[in-house]
Amino acid sequence: MNINLKVWRQKDSKSKGGFENYALSNITHDASFLEMLDILNEELNGKGTEPVAFDHDCREGICGMCSLFINGRAHGPDLDVTTCQLHMRKFKDGDTITIEPWRSGGFPVIKDLMVDRSAFDKILQAGGYVSVNTGGVPDGNAIPVGKEISDEAMDAATCIGCGACVATCKNASAMLFVSAKVSQLALLPQGNVEASRRAKAMVARMDELGFGNCTNTGACEVECPKGISIAHIARMNREFLFATCKS
Secondary structure: OOOOEEEEEEOOOOOEEEEEEEEEOOOOOEEEEHHHHHHHHHHHHOOOOOOOOOOOOOOOOOOOOOOOOEEOOEEEEEEEOOOOOOOOHOOOOOOOEEOOOOOOOOOOOOEOOOOOOOHHHHHHHHOOOOOOOOOOOOHHHHHOOOOOHHHHHHHHHOOOOOOHHHHHHOOOHHHHHHHHHHHHHHHHHHHOHHHHHHHHHOOOOOHHOEOOOOOOOOOOHHHHOOOOOOOHHHHHHHHHHHHHOOO
């Protein structure tokens, strides 16, 4: 298949960026989206042109680093997949594909399609941990937790922190990410030690880092590659309200 690419190019965070057009031919439908970008970069290298910088690591849909905004959608037109698991069969011969970085004040552009997502790490450092010593695996498993609760906690823990929720939200809100990290601990007894301060600390850090507020449009849930439910946002709001009233 032959495709046309409109790729955002930006030298660094202080430079003004813009779109550049590239044409690729003979791309197989079975190629992944990142493999297609590899082919583009091979051609650019062959011409002595600087390749397009984009973030990636595992290419197995686990790490969330492949954060690309494709044709106006986070991670592209497929559902419940990251960009690295998106295949070119989702596009048609002759298509023009627009590729951008995440657009958020909390995720400043590093170069081209790469953004700095360390803000998520800072939010986690503010309260996304447990201080209780749970011992080894047998000790942790000795604490009785209902299956429905443990399943819900595990569903929240599947969040890979890719930032698709932020890129999709009209307010660039990080509420889905933060609420998932709150839920995965708030639902378990091991998370009770920090329960009174976790939500307050993480929400305060999120606001400080420039992320917007949630208006419950649900767009984040739709585009989340792991299908994280916005029900976690409701839980985080309850945790936050309880902690505020308690203090």
